[in-house]
Amino acid sequence: MLQNFKTIFYKDFAAFFRSGNAYIILGIYAILSFASAFYFGGYFILDNSSLISFFHFQPDILMILLPAVTMRSWADEYRLGTIEYLLTQPVSYGTAVCAKYCATFLFGMLTLTLSLPLWIISSFFIELDNINILSSYIGCILITGCFCALGCAISAFNKNTVIAYIITIFVLWGVYSLNLDFLLTSTQQFSDEVFAKVIRSLNFSKHYQDVVSGQIGLDNIIYFFSLIFPALWINIVVLEYKKK
């Protein structure tokens, strides 16, 4: 099983670089991330001990770029007709889904590592809150995990990579802006009422902000994992559904 996992994982991960798309995505990510931090995030004027200018825009950037990574994971297999070959191999659907998910997730992590020079450069100018930055990176890793899982699941529904890309962006945007705070009055925003807690518990942005600001809780972790696991499960079910 592990061998099958490795084979699919390496094949998918290497495919990103073989096609050259990886360099374009990584390049765009680096430029977008740094440019947003420097030009729009107020890197030079805000208290950036936790690199808030950089992390503020990460969900938006990853929301646009990660679908470009995940769109091909299943759609390409359908398009090239290799899905039948893959699924007739002695490999379980779960293993195949996990391997493809891990390949995209690892690529997502690789994109995040491109931001490390900013951490190092900033430490020359200001005293950084490294623990908070680490917490922010955990936040980024969690949203990368969510976006990759959702992207892979959506890719499994489609044969066309472009449609998969567009639908993924649309779904990710929907999840990211799942914010029902407008239903609350100003008092309820901070009150302990059940209704306020219910509304806020579904807010993706709020969970990300909690982690980035250094206030990580079990509810935040549960939220992100409750998106990742069902998305992977849907992915497996869709493969079974398509095979039948």
Add this chain to the structure above:
Amino acid sequence: MFNTTKHKKALKNYSLTLFIFVLFASFICINISGGLMLSRWKTDLTSDSRYTLSKNSEQIISEIKSPLYIRIYLSSTISKDYPALYQYSQNVLRRLESYKNISPEKITIEIRDPEPYSTTAEEAQKLGLKSFLSRDGQSELFFGAILGNDNGDTHVIEQFSPVRAGYLESDISRAINKLNNPLRTKIGIITGDLPVSAHRYGEGVQNEWGFFRLLSHEYNLVKLSPLTAEIPYDIEAVIVIPSQKTSFLLAYALDQYLLRGGRVLLLVDPYSEEKRLSLGASNNIDKLLKSWGASVNFSNVIGNINIGEKRITQNRGGEISYTNPLWLNLTPKNINTSISFNKNISTINLRSAGNILLNKQERIKATPVFYTTQNSGTIETADLGLIDENELMQKFQKDNKTYNLSILLEGKADSAFTQNPLQNTGLEQDMLPFLPTSIKDGKLLLIADTDFLTDTAWINEDISGSGNTYDIVSYAQNGEFVLRALDYLTDAVNLSSIGSKQLNTDNLSVSQKIYQKKLQPYKAEYEQNKKHLAEKEELNKVWNEIVQNNETAVNMSMLKKIEQNKQEINNLKENLKKTEYHVRKETLQTIDIITWINVFIIPITLLLFLWIYNFLRTKRKQNKVREFINEYKIS
């Protein structure tokens, strides 16, 4: 057959939709229950434990009797106009949330947006919140809070400012404590020769000192006469800065007050830089201190090379920087942080402080509060007024001894007097009876310096306002120390232990840091020019007053001097502006370079590395395949 296939497909679609719907429903259920049960439990992943409230703050919250509401006035346009303030506002809201998490049933938080010209803005103004102008100067913005309870007690935090970020917990907890205990503690203050409270001089008004402002905000300060023979019984603690010649009556009053369990913060000074004389050097104070097992050496002033303040002065050769060993910038090594009110105190500035000698007494517990370490020495007080900066180091005698600069004395003592000095005058009948010994444990905090109370020793006057406590921006913790020491003396243990998290000086943005670095080569000249400008403007003010009031006959030579002074002021201003312009230009250039490096050079370099690595890896693989094929062919 066809119908069955269609039916099967529909069933499959239906099951898939149902499956996704069930997963979505379980996602909602899991997160709602997670939010309801777990949202209060958070791990604080910040290096300064920003969101973790101290035990003392938790204690204050647990003491809330009637429901507390916190109404925050936060203008929504702040996010556009002042991004740094908006960023701080989010921190404040999170911190307030952590207060609420401790006692959700007792605390209600409400946010109001005082839109320009709205009734909410009017309300904020009426409540005393401090407004500031929007970037276009068209409307007033607010970021303050009002705390209140059902009893009708309220407390206003006029403005939350990022420069006071370190004091946020202290400010909020103190405000809540005030609502818990609306009756403010009475503190007596005897200031002797020092003009600590607001007063008029000539045509101008001298603002009250920062520490006085801080204390008046927290306590009910009652001024007592330096000739008082008895400290009123309802005074919980007394701050005493003795005058040059302290009366025996005051010494007697303090003696009896301490024996009755009173608490005294006594500041004596072998050399007051403010008054240029010795404060408290009298037999009466000496007698009182002896009975408490302490004495102050007024003939010497303590210095230390390691913690002496770096200063700049001008001599014939130009500007030189030197260390003034008498201006002590105490570090945690010189502060006894095991005392509750010294927790988190890391910077205290003292100026020409004295040495406190201890004579152990059985019933008194003596705890050093501030002390010097290696490379300490002394200089004779008599020399101080006569020597300049150049001679200072020559006169300074290093002896490597440890000197106590402040001592806390607690316990019981015998009276320094044998009887009431007003005995047989008839006045003693209105006084409390003479006590020969303590009937209750008293507390005496003795500090051998008065200059550490002056604003210049701890307040950043360039950015501090003069109106209220929340304006004070400090670079040393002198004010916080006095406040917390008084909290300790008045048994407000919870308040005395709430320390500040950090001082504002570390909280600079990248551009400010770059600006400071770029200013460094010009700093000596810049600071000197600023100092000269302040002096010349002050001189100009005085001369203008003289001219306006016709206090002396104004002659041509004086008018010439005024004109010349004005010219010099203009020149200095021009020089300062030139330096600022030059430094700003250099800062902007550096910012541009950093931006270019990060946005273009780093991504391209990283991608190039990645590409080369991948290229070499593929090449190696290709070679291996080629070798394998060749081997296969040969075989």
